[in-house]
Amino acid sequence: MRELLDKIEARQRLVGETVERLREQITELSGRLDAAERTLERLEITQATVLELAAEDSTRVPEPLPSGYSEALALFEEAASGLRVKDVCQALDTGLEPRHTESTRAKLKRLVRRGILTEPEPGLFTLTKRAGHTRP
Structure with a gap:
């Protein structure tokens, strides 16, 4: 029976280490995901701003020339x-x-x-x- 309990303890340590490693990976991936989402949001805002400015430029009527x-x-x-x-x-x-x-x-x-x-x-x-x- 002691042998069986030793095997269970060994398995617990192994699974515990795996759980800890997975938690660390999740924390790292969550940080990378947050950074990527912020970058994506900035890019979307930049794109929208550029499109707005381009639309303004294309609809701008040139000022008429003064007399002469x-x-x-x-x-x-x-x-x-x-x-x-x-x-x-x-x-x-x-x-x-x-x-x-x-x-x-x-x-x-x-x-x-x-x-x-x-x-x-x-x-x-x-x-x-x-x-x-x-x-x-």
Whole structure:
């Protein structure tokens, strides 16, 4: 009978060790599961935010150009290459005095900031190449 009790005790120790090892694994896996769930939640929130921002950008209507800009922009749409400020002033018949050229330069620089024109070299302005570009 003692032999049978020894076998039972040995089995109890073995099963007890297995239970303890399984509990440790469950604790570790629970921590990993919590971390993965938090990461998943952050990713879902990030994705939703990006989709919201993309939807806002696609529905945003560009601000209309103030008076005088459309005429200048039309020149660039017709031009085969870039234009200089004096070219624009001559075409628009605004005069070549410094007050006229600087006013026109300021308008062209605003169009550059809006992404409608580019200035590949100082004083030379070109229409930005965008797929499906239309005048705003």
